[in-house]
């Protein structure tokens with residue numbers, strides 16, 4: 001028997017997967033709305049009253065109350081919308097509709113979980129409330145599925161972000177997969193064209209920025225036609241340890257300094273390219289990773305590294321490509337065991353003092369980087385070259401796999 005052109009079991013499986021994704025979307029959207037509408041927030045806020053920073057509940061009474069006021073209504077909303085989806089599909093395709101029973105069963109497990117936790121059953125929390133279990137975080141926030149580290153940020157980083165409960169795509173679409181509000185962000189290479197535009201875009205996202213520069217003059221940026229001075233820290237490439245104290249106190253480090261020797265192929269040009277583009281960035285990365293110690297660090301600290309499009313495509317500057325690829329590969333290797341989130345910035349040519357013929361404006365690139373970081377991208381690609389969107393992820397995937405197999 002077939003329904004349309006597909007065998008019936010395929011229709012049932014498609015309906016089942018769609019209904020579970022639907023249930024999660026409803027849960028996440030209900031959560032977003034609960035934070036926006038005061039009447040609903042009055043119920044939802046119980047969920048935010050339950051936990052201390054280490055995810056232990058303040059007391060058993062509040063924990064149980066929160067199940068009745070938040071978790072139970074949430075699962076009922078999932079059930080109601082799941083039933084509506086099933087009925088709507090029934091009219092078009094009964095085979096698909098049978099599959100949507102999976103979404104109802106899925107939602108029922110959350111209803112059951114809320115009831116047993118609310119009733120104070122002792123084992124219920126450990127096996128049904130997985131994103132709120134206390135203990136050391138074992139991994140940074142996960143990119144596709146909500147883990148404890150991911151969800152902790154909704155409670156203790158920013159309640160107006162990180163809304164997702166199981167799958168992260170609603171946050172990705174809404175730009176709430178990362179909140180920059182109130183975060184302290186240091187940007188190296190800050191006196192350059194991109195450095196300045198990044199400082200401006202991060203400031204617009206309500207971050208507190210620090211400019212890290214090898215030039216002695218203090219850095220200022222333009223915001224709404226006004227010149228705003230930025231806290232500037234001066235350092236020299238090769239003296240990365242001088243920044244160790246600074247790194248302790250920042251949430252996000254953006255490694256953005258670099259040099260392009262263009263057609264120079266002298267031993268000095270080789271030395272300079274590798275020291276500045278590859279080893280300096282790698283040394284800063286290692287220094288920063290040493291500052292990731294607590295659960296809060298694992299959840300909130302990040303490194304963004306501008307390895308550039310030269311990682312995957314020609315930049316018509318061989319030493320630039322060689323040194324940036326070295327950095328890119330070292331990052332891919334270190335990402336395998338990273339204690340916190342590491343993002344790569346893969347940027348195409350933009351107009352700057354070094355590259356007056358670049359097509360994209362640095363201001364636009366800076367804004368795109370922030371937008372894509374908020375969407376949770378781990379590899380932030382901003383370019384006009386469509387090949388990079390295919391070539392880079394493929395390269396990253398296979399190099400990462402190769403490193404995983406042959407290193408420990």
Ligand SMILES: [Zn+2]
Nearest residue numbers: 047132151155
């Ligand atoms: Zn929670």
Ligand SMILES: [Zn+2]
Nearest residue numbers: 035044154159
């Ligand atoms: Zn909430």
